[in-house]
Amino acid sequence: MTALGLLYPGHSAEDDYPRIEQLLGSDIRVDVVHTDPGEDARGVDALRATGSADRLAAGVAELRLAGADAVVWACTSGSFVHGWEGAQQQVRALAQAAGLPASATPFAFVHAARELGVRRVAVGATYPDDVARLFAEFLRAGGLEVTGVRASGTATAAEAATWGEAEVLALARTADAGEAEAVLLPDTALHTAAHLPLLEKTLAKPVLTANQVTVWEGLRLADRRVNAPALGTLFTREPVVQM
Structure with a gap:
């Protein structure tokens, strides 16, 4: 069993994840822990607050208890608004707090x-x-x-x-x-x-x-590859050899 831990802000489209889990048709478990999104607004300052270190850390313990093999911050805008370097720092802090391989949706x-x-x-x-x-x-x-x-x-x-x-x-x-x-x-x-x-x-x-690549990223971190045509080309293509 491979368990993927996702930190998801609030409640919006998280029902995509049980659907994806079902479509994977394998021994994959997708665990979703909801973080505090703060203000539901799409200004840059509000989005930066959504992905603050304390809000992410609050959900980490639950994912560790669930036996997650990797953790992904399942929020695109709450990561990329920090810029490339800032988002990398966010992910490093998440990995350190979780003691697990970590990433975020924009990556x-x-x-x-x-x-x-x-x-x-x-x-x-x-x-x-x-x-x-x-x-x-x-x-x-x-x-x-x-x-x-x-x-x-x-x-x-x-x-x-x-x-x-x-x-x-x-x-x-x-x-x-x-x-x-x-x-x-x-x-x-x-x-x-x-x-x-x-x-x-x-x-x-x-x-x-976003939700498709978030799960794929968790699988990548866990070193798992699953063929699932209903989830698009990303889940059917052989990996490209990077030169």
């Missing part, structure tokens, strides 16, 4: 893109424009080329969590650019696990979504 996007061998990506974000641009800067710091950013401007995670298949598909379509090799939907408050096959069929390219 999962970079690692997943490298896994697929793609460099040019388009971003479809539910965030306000300024926050979406910070995610693009983070991706560029990770060596990716961002061909375009489409921000929908939702003000809260609660609002993003109400989106259904039609809204998610529309966001991906408007974000897509012909030169992009993959489309990234970075919000962990957005339900996407059920829509991955349709997204990739419609766009005819890999689509990476």
Whole structure:
């Protein structure tokens, strides 16, 4: 049994994770511990507070008791708003507190893109424009080329969590650019696990979504590889040999 520990802020789209666990169809357990999100607002200061060290540390003990093999901070914006170096410091502090391999969702996007061998990506974000641009800067710091950013401007995670298949598909379509090799939907408050096959069929390219890559990152940290076609190209491709 491989147990993945996820720290998730508040309550929005966490029901994606039991769905993903079921679709993995293997001896994988996905444990979710909810952290205090603070104010549900998408300003930079509020997002930085969401990922503060004390809030993350508060959930670590529960994950350790659950027997997690790795821990992932399942929040994209609460990590990348600190910048590349700041997000690395956040992850190092989390690993030290947990005594486990650790990562965060924005790093999962970079690692997943490298896994697929793609460099040019388009971003479809539910965030306000300024926050979406910070995610693009983070991706560029990770060596990716961002061909375009489409921000929908939702003000809260609660609002993003109400989106259904039609809204998610529309966001991906408007974000897509012909030169992009993959489309990234970075919000962990957005339900996407059920829509991955349709997204990739419609766009005819890999689509990476926050909750999908978060679980994949946990598996990567735990040195597990699982074939699960219903979870998109990321869970079916053989790893790319990095030169």
